[in-house]
Amino acid sequence: QEEAQAIDQELFTDYKFSVDQLMELAGLSCATAIAKAYPPSSFTTSEPTVLVVCGPGNNGGDGLVCARHLKMFGYLPTVYYPKRPSKPLFEALTTQCEKMDIPFLPEFPTEAAFIDELYGLVVDAIFGFSFKGGVREPFGSILSTLERVTVPIASIDIPSGWDVEKGKADGLQPDMLISLTAPKKAATHFAGRYHFLGGRFVPPALQDKYALNLPAYPGTDCVLQLT
Amino acid sequence: SRVLQAFPLPSLPRKQPTVLVVCGPAQNGAIGLVCARHLRIFDYEPTIFYPKRSPDPLFRDFTTQCEKMDIPFLSYLPTEVQLINDAYNAVVDAVLGAEAEGGEGREPCAAILATLKHIRIPIVSLDVPSGWDAESGGSGGISPDVLVSLAAPKECARRFLGRQHFVAGRFLPYDVQKKFELNPPEYPGTECVVAL
Numbered sequence: 001q002e003e004a005q006a007i008d009q010e011l012f013t014d015y016k017f018s019v020d021q022l023m024e025l026a027g028l029s030c031a032t033a034i035a036k037a038y039p040p041s042s043f044t045t046s047e048p049t050v051l052v053v054c055g056p057g058n059n060g061g062d063g064l065v066c067a068r069h070l071k072m073f074g075y076l077p078t079v080y081y082p083k084r085p086s087k088p089l090f091e092a093l094t095t096q097c098e099k100m101d102i103p104f105l106p107e108f109p110t111e112a113a114f115i116d117e118l119y120g121l122v123v124d125a126i127f128g129f130s131f132k133g134g135v136r137e138p139f140g141s142i143l144s145t146l147e148r149v150t151v152p153i154a155s156i157d158i159p160s161g162w163d164v165e166k167g168k169a170d171g172l173q174p175d176m177l178i179s180l181t182a183p184k185k186a187a188t189h190f191a192g193r194y195h196f197l198g199g200r201f202v203p204p205a206l207q208d209k210y211a212l213n214l215p216a217y218p219g220t221d222c223v224l225q226l227t
Numbered sequence: 228s229r230v231l232q233a234f235p236l237p238s239l240p241r242k243q244p245t246v247l248v249v250c251g252p253a254q255n256g257a258i259g260l261v262c263a264r265h266l267r268i269f270d271y272e273p274t275i276f277y278p279k280r281s282p283d284p285l286f287r288d289f290t291t292q293c294e295k296m297d298i299p300f301l302s303y304l305p306t307e308v309q310l311i312n313d314a315y316n317a318v319v320d321a322v323l324g325a326e327a328e329g330g331e332g333r334e335p336c337a338a339i340l341a342t343l344k345h346i347r348i349p350i351v352s353l354d355v356p357s358g359w360d361a362e363s364g365g366s367g368g369i370s371p372d373v374l375v376s377l378a379a380p381k382e383c384a385r386r387f388l389g390r391q392h393f394v395a396g397r398f399l400p401y402d403v404q405k406k407f408e409l410n411p412p413e414y415p416g417t418e419c420v421v422a423l
Binding site: 014015016017018031032035036072073096099100101200201203204205219220 | 267268269285287288291292295296297397398400401402416417
């Protein structure tokens with residue numbers, strides 16, 4: 001977790017990347033990976049509907065970007081975004097989604113069965129690699145519901161609720177994990193079908209410095225399928 | 228925030244992947260900087276010529292990102308075109324975009340364009356071939372091999388005679404597309420570039 005935070009720090013402080021830039025590339029990777037693993041034709045629902053659950057921090061921001069690109073790729077995303085930071089970046093990302101007719105749910109579906117009926121896929125953009133400590137409401141109840149959902153769940157960076165290094169055996173078991181920048185330790189506990197790498201923006205010098213040993217991305221793709 | 232990505236399709240030879248990216252003083256130049264950075268991530272060897280730097284903080288950060296990625300910045304553009312032909316496989320023309328008004332007459336753009344007119348290696352122009360009028364096109368200006376129209380082709384693209392025309396910048400919401408009657412082509416799958 002510290003290494004991931006250190007890399008982020010260098011990207012922002014030394015390389016002068018803006019959060020906007022990297023979040024856009026991260027969110028785009030997530031949408032791209034999802035589109036590769038779950039093409040619209042593979043959905044059991046009549047329309048390729050996707051529920052994107054966004055948490056209170058940057059992982060949520062990644063989710064908003066992802067939702068917007070999913071819409072551009074022909075999916076029908078719906079967002080649930082209960083705790084919104086009052087920062088211009090998140091407000092702008094929300095506006096971009098709203099202006100693209102992406103609905104924002106006023107409340108979270110109370111039953112896992114409702115989610116299964118309405119959506120073919122759930123994107124878990126609740127907590128990311130900075131997650132520490134306990135899960136505050138409303139996310140505790142949300143995660144309990146998601147743990148009972150049967151449609152596939154795609155988690156952004158870390159399955160939400162997992163310890164960033166040790167995982168969580170009785171927690172969320174997503175079908176897909178999109179690791180951003182590099183897989184985190186928790187990824188060793190990932191048991192789902194699809195593991196993608198995204199966030200193709202780490203300069204070669206940083207990759208060397210932190211000995212990331214990332215496999216090569218194919219061509220100009222912004223995602224790499226690891227499993 | 229203007230986080231555009233322009234990915235010219237890698238139809239360039241891969242064995243010596245050197246590319247010269249010539250960046251003008253405004254937004255088109257900034258897009259060139261972003262493009263250079265991604266080319267570096269794609270394992271090309273870009274070199275940038277960016278003589279007149281924008282004071283815009285966002286664009287200054289783009290410059291820092293390139294510098295920190297060890298992308299060299301030339302201090303001058305050789306007027307001897309053979310030097311350019313020999314050193315690089317292609318030139319990305321990010322000098323002037325659709326916003327330029329008579330910009331091509333001002334230095335250093337005029338000198339750059341005069342040199343680019345004579346090079347033999349392919350030129351990839353971003354959005355508008357620099358020096359062309361965005362609507363009526365150019366005569367006697369540069370003749371790019373590849374044009375990457377951003378968001379939607381500009382009027383002058385009708386006069387483009389090069390080998391490949393791409394549309395890139397897959398970010399226009401549907402209501403904007405409809406409002407301006409843009410009818411952009413359909414992007415295949417998750418691609419952010421489509422060949423016309």
